[in-house]
Amino acid sequence: MLLHSFVKQKRKAADLTQPELAEKAGVGLRFVRELEQGKESLRLDKVNQVLKLFGYEVGATPINRDNL
DSSP states (O other): OOHHHHHHHHHHHTTOOHHHHHHHHTSOHHHHHHHHTTOSOOOHHHHHHHHHTTTOOOOOOOOOGGGO
16 A cells, blocks of 8 residues: 555544644645645655554564565
C-alpha cells in the first residue's frame, strides 16, 4: 500500500477530518492534504509526526534485490 493511501485509510478509520488530523499531529492542513495526495517530496519528520498518531513511523528497510 502506498503511503498516501495508508494515511488516508487510517485517518478515516479514526473518524478524523483532515483539519482534525493536522491539529492532532501538529502539522499544517496543507501538509496533510499534500501527504494524502501523494506529493513526492515531503519532510520525513512531519510524515512521522502524522504516522505516530497511528502507531507507525517511516524507516529504512532493506531492498529485496530479487524483485529488481
